[in-house]
Amino acid sequence: MKAIDIDVGGTFTDLVLTWDDRRITAKAPTTPYDLSVGFLDVLTDGAEQVGLAIDELLPRVEIVRYSTTVAMNRLIERKGPRLGLITTEGHEDAVLIGRGAQWTDGTRISERRNVAVQNKPAPLVTRDMIAGVRERVDSFGAVLRPLDEDDVRRKLRTLVDGGARAIAVSLLWSFANPAHERRIREIIREEYRSYHVGYLPVVLSHEVVAKVGEYERTMTAILDAYLQSSIKAEMETTWDQLRDHGYRGSFLLTHNTGGSAEIFKTTASRTYNGGPISGLMGSFHIGKALGYRNVIASDVGGTSFDLGMVVDASVRSYEFRPIIDKWMVGISMLQSTTMGAGGGSIAWINELLGGRLEVGPRSAGSYPGPACYDLGGTEPTVTDADVVLGYIAPDGYFDGRMPLHREKAVEAIESRIAKPLGLPVDEAAALIRRIVEQNMASAIKREVHLRGYHPEDFVLFAFGGGGPTHVAGYGADVPTSVIFPQAPVFSALGSSVMDIMHVYERSRRLLFLNGMTQAFTDDYEAYNAPIREMIAQAEADLVSEGLNPAQALFSVELDMLYGGQVQVKRVASPLLQINSPAEAQAVYDEFEREYSEAFSPHVVNKPGGAYIENIVVKATVPTEKLVLPEREIGGTDPGAARVSTREAYWPEHGRRSETPVYTFDTLAPGNRVDGPALVEAHFTTIVVPPGKSLTIDEHGLGLLQNRPVATARAAAAVLEGARA
Numbered sequence: 001m002k003a004i005d006i007d008v009g010g011t012f013t014d015l016v017l018t019w020d021d022r023r024i025t026a027k028a029p030t031t032p033y034d035l036s037v038g039f040l041d042v043l044t045d046g047a048e049q050v051g052l053a054i055d056e057l058l059p060r061v062e063i064v065r066y067s068t069t070v071a072m073n074r075l076i077e078r079k080g081p082r083l084g085l086i087t088t089e090g091h092e093d094a095v096l097i098g099r100g101a102q103w104t105d106g107t108r109i110s111e112r113r114n115v116a117v118q119n120k121p122a123p124l125v126t127r128d129m130i131a132g133v134r135e136r137v138d139s140f141g142a143v144l145r146p147l148d149e150d151d152v153r154r155k156l157r158t159l160v161d162g163g164a165r166a167i168a169v170s171l172l173w174s175f176a177n178p179a180h181e182r183r184i185r186e187i188i189r190e191e192y193r194s195y196h197v198g199y200l201p202v203v204l205s206h207e208v209v210a211k212v213g214e215y216e217r218t219m220t221a222i223l224d225a226y227l228q229s230s231i232k233a234e235m236e237t238t239w240d241q242l243r244d245h246g247y248r249g250s251f252l253l254t255h256n257t258g259g260s261a262e263i264f265k266t267t268a269s270r271t272y273n274g275g276p277i278s279g280l281m282g283s284f285h286i287g288k289a290l291g292y293r294n295v296i297a298s299d300v301g302g303t304s305f306d307l308g309m310v311v312d313a314s315v316r317s318y319e320f321r322p323i324i325d326k327w328m329v330g331i332s333m334l335q336s337t338t339m340g341a342g343g344g345s346i347a348w349i350n351e352l353l354g355g356r357l358e359v360g361p362r363s364a365g366s367y368p369g370p371a372c373y374d375l376g377g378t379e380p381t382v383t384d385a386d387v388v389l390g391y392i393a394p395d396g397y398f399d400g401r402m403p404l405h406r407e408k409a410v411e412a413i414e415s416r417i418a419k420p421l422g423l424p425v426d427e428a429a430a431l432i433r434r435i436v437e438q439n440m441a442s443a444i445k446r447e448v449h450l451r452g453y454h455p456e457d458f459v460l461f462a463f464g465g466g467g468p469t470h471v472a473g474y475g476a477d478v479p480t481s482v483i484f485p486q487a488p489v490f491s492a493l494g495s496s497v498m499d500i501m502h503v504y505e506r507s508r509r510l511l512f513l514n515g516m517t518q519a520f521t522d523d524y525e526a527y528n529a530p531i532r533e534m535i536a537q538a539e540a541d542l543v544s545e546g547l548n549p550a551q552a553l554f555s556v557e558l559d560m561l562y563g564g565q566v567q568v569k570r571v572a573s574p575l576l577q578i579n580s581p582a583e584a585q586a587v588y589d590e591f592e593r594e595y596s597e598a599f600s601p602h603v604v605n606k607p608g609g610a611y612i613e614n615i616v617v618k619a620t621v622p623t624e625k626l627v628l629p630e631r632e633i634g635g636t637d638p639g640a641a642r643v644s645t646r647e648a649y650w651p652e653h654g655r656r657s658e659t660p661v662y663t664f665d666t667l668a669p670g671n672r673v674d675g676p677a678l679v680e681a682h683f684t685t686i687v688v689p690p691g692k693s694l695t696i697d698e699h700g701l702g703l704l705q706n707r708p709v710a711t712a713r714a715a716a717a718v719l720e721g722a723r724a
Contacts, residue, residue, distance in 0.1 A: 011302025084164030259501030282494015390648030437473030463490030515609030563608030
């Protein structure tokens with residue numbers, strides 16, 4: 001198998017090149033002005049490691065998988081086109097009104113506390129660019145009011161004259177009968193031809209989300225229309241570069257559902273958060289191979305800290321209220337948490353809170369970057385603190401290809417943090433690290449506890465360029481942290497072991513269990529028909545991508561709830577089709593089991609009946625999984641891997657001391673490095689503070705744990721003797 005997996009982050013672009021039985025890794029700075037430049041840089045690096053030029057490598061590659069945060073970045077920057085929205089007359093204000101406390105969507109808990117300053121987000125479509133047209137379809141798909149085509153043409157012209165550069169169409173109950181939405185698109189094409197210079201992209205809500213929920217469906221269509229042109233431009237450039245250099249295979253984009261699809265079969269909103277989801281799926285597949293059923297996946301990048309959970313060997317936990325940026329959407333999204341904390345997070349003093357030191361959420365990004373990059377950045381960042389403390393060697397950063405300027409980092413921290421707080425530079429730098437690590441630790445505690453679990457029941461996968469450097473600080477409540485040799489490119493590695501998966505959803509309200517009679521539905525066709533249609537669509541999509549549908553595994557998930565309750569639970573159906581009461585019973589039993597585990601057996605409400613809200617079909621094409629090497633466990637002495645010493649500041653000791661430095665690649669299974677120590681790997685440094693130890697297991701992975709009590713006491717005695 002020859003495959004390329006790319007993860008484009010805010011600071012670095014990561015590559016995992018699968019070349020038969022080899023997995024080659026590389027990194028290059030992300031180039032925000034043109035992502036294809038960073039893409040070619042990292043690809044050139046990977047090709048050189050194989051001993052080939054790009055033009056020789058790409059024709060032999062079978063598949064390219066790409067995770068991107070372009071959608072996230074464009075929303076943050078609000079750089080989309082001016083939009084027009086066509087909806088049903090009388091419902092023009094629905095997206096402006098929102099659902100519930102719309103002002104809380106996408107905000108952090110700390111932001112919600114100050115209610116007085118909260119406002120609804122500025123709409124992506126202003127009220128003057130929303131047009132209601134004369135038509136009406138009811139919830140059963142019956143046409144109550146035919147579409148007035150003349151009215152559509154008049155209002156379309158008004159939107160275009162108002163500057164619309166893309167049109168979203170979302171009519172009431174269009175997923176039950178999409179005829180009017182389709183006709184509106186035909187009218188737009190009649191008025192504004194696709195071959196004209198002023199071509200208008202058109203997004204129909206029933207094609208984006210065929211589910212109930214007017215607000216969520218409309219917002220998903222709006223987001224797709226808003227993001228389509230910018231993502232199209234970014235992806236087209238990269239796609240053209242691949243083709244120009246001889247690549248002829250599939251180009252897949254990672255989805256926030258945990259699946260992936262061809263660029264020609266992907267909507268913009270489904271690529272949102274693709275990188276973190278790749279890391280989560282990698283944690284699932286690799287954790288399964290290692291025998292870990294419960295994993296916390298933590299990714300510390302240059303801009304953000306991303307967090308996800310594998311529970312009981314499953315990632316099938318979806319956002320109850322999926323949010324993209326500031327808006328609730330109707331698409332399925334795996335649960336993950338992102339916060340502004342990473343190597344580029346800027347440390348600053350909050351004068352409004354009495355001169356309190358805060359870190360993030362603003363980031364220096366890749367340009368100008370931290371002060372130590374010496375590219376014009378003057379504000380102190382987490383990376384600057386790591387350099388000042390001696391944890392990162394200035395001449396070894398980015399595998400030695402990007403020398404850092406320690407004096408610039410010292411100057412930034414001293415002038416902006418240390419002097420205002422009246423602290424020595426080392427203490428100020430240590431405080432920056434402690435604050436950002438506490439923020440990360442709080443996110444882990446909140447995520448784990450609020451979902452009803454205990455941190456001690458999990459292992460923590462620490463990846464991203466900053467994960468190994470900070471995990472000792474943010475993973476204190478989890479007994480074991482696992483560090484991979486490929487940690488800096490783990491999301492791209494996760495993409496390489498992900499299955500190709502397409503997800504199809506359709507709203508279908510069905511009374512599955514009658515509360516009065518306790519009888520299951522006998523209308524099997526109402527259940528089976530949409531599943532057959534979605535499977536047929538999946539098979540057609542797989543064929544168009546050059547994949548064999550016979551190799552696909554199909555599965556069904558159901559959004560179900562009890563009558564009289566609002567909590568919907570997505571459950572895995574044990575069957576693709578239902579054709580007998582016994583098969584209906586099997587589906588219900590699975591629903592009751594998963595519902596009980598999620599909410600408690602005490603809220604099971606069979607007398608209220610059970611309903612199906614949505615039907616989800618997944619088409620999965622399995623891919624080759626990572627084969628972990630196994631080596632014999634040897635002695636604990638890591639002396640053979642020790643390369644030097646470096647002066648570093650340890651807050652636990654309150655002073656600087658000469659610290660042993662080891663090379664991760666040369667540590668052998670069984671070796672144990674006791675802190676304080678620094679272990680250098682490609683593109684990252686593992687910080688082992690006092691009281692911790694790093695042990696290499698049979699797979700060559702680092703296990704960071706608390707040191708054995710006897711060893712820790714002996715070390716403390718030696719330290720006391722030295723002080724005396």
